[in-house]
Amino acid sequence: MRRPIIAGNWKMNMTVSEAVALVRQLKALVASVRDIDIIVAPTFTVLQAVSRELEGSNIEMAAQDVFWESSGPYTGEISPIMLKDVGCRYVIIGHSERRQYFGEANESVQKKIRASLAMKLYPIVCVGEALEEREAGKTSDVVKIQVIQCLEGFSRQEMEKITIAYEPIWAIGTGKTATPQQAEEVHAFIREQLGHITHRQVSQGVRIQYGGSVNPDNISDLMLQPNIDGALVGGASLKADSFSSIVKFKKA
Numbered sequence: 331m332r333r334p335i336i337a338g339n340w341k342m343n344m345t346v347s348e349a350v351a352l353v354r355q356l357k358a359l360v361a362s363v364r365d366i367d368i369i370v371a372p373t374f375t376v377l378q379a380v381s382r383e384l385e386g387s388n389i390e391m392a393a394q395d396v397f398w399e400s401s402g403p404y405t406g407e408i409s410p411i412m413l414k415d416v417g418c419r420y421v422i423i424g425h426s427e428r429r430q431y432f433g434e435a436n437e438s439v440q441k442k443i444r445a446s447l448a449m450k451l452y453p454i455v456c457v458g459e460a461l462e463e464r465e466a467g468k469t470s471d472v473v474k475i476q477v478i479q480c481l482e483g484f485s486r487q488e489m490e491k492i493t494i495a496y497e498p499i500w501a502i503g504t505g506k507t508a509t510p511q512q513a514e515e516v517h518a519f520i521r522e523q524l525g526h527i528t529h530r531q532v533s534q535g536v537r538i539q540y541g542g543s544v545n546p547d548n549i550s551d552l553m554l555q556p557n558i559d560g561a562l563v564g565g566a567s568l569k570a571d572s573f574s575s576i577v578k579f580k581k582a
């Protein structure tokens with residue numbers, strides 16, 4: 331019922347020529363995939379080149395962040411209309427690296443989601459706890475606050491366009507994946523929380539990706555979990571062979 335959605339977050343990597351080379355390989359490797367939404371999220375400077383390469387393919391493009399105003403004196407920022415103009419369909423919002431290094435807060439995440447939806451960009455909204463929070467038994471509290479503060483107040487139609495990425499911070503780039511059970515527990519909890527802020531039926535349709543050291547070896551077990559609907563992949567999305575293997579995961 332929920333179509334799998336697998337996205338590669340390239341983070342601050344790739345020049346134009348590297349990005350074009352990666353996308354050319356990837357296109358060929360995933361050309362036969364029909365039943366999965368495949369997304370790449372390059373840096374702003376290579377969006378245009380990647381967009382051209384992706385024309386006519388089964389891969390969509392996301393940006394890694396966005397600002398909530400549409401134009402004006404906001405030096406260094408990029409607006410939803412600019413992302414749309416260059417061919418983005420999705421945008422990652424509230425990634426933990428933005429929260430950690432650039433002061434992103436739930437309030438700004440909410441504004442960015444609203445502005446993106448107004449431009450018909452599909453937000454991928456990231457939530458997740460730090461290691462100290464997990465060890466202190468606070469995972470549910472932290473994730474609940476993030477879900478409510480980022481996502482409360484959207485209409486049914488808006489919620490249907492939002493994807494959530496659960497990314498435990500301790501699992502990002504560390505090689506320490508959450509076990510499928512640990513991830514499923516939080517995914518089910520997120521869906522339950524969504525049921526409180528939107529119609530229960532809508533909450534059943536929202537796709538929740540897992541992110542944090544996803545690789546070709548652990549994707550199948552993660553995707554077997556009933557509430558895991560896809561993956562947000564960092565490191566393993568920088569090589570066409572590993573990302574395409576993740577996209578072509580097999581349910582055991």
Ligand code: PGA
Pocket residue numbers: 339497501502503504505541542543544562563564565566
């Ligand atoms: P990782 O990153 O796959 O390298 O752990 C995931 C992410 O931050 O989206």
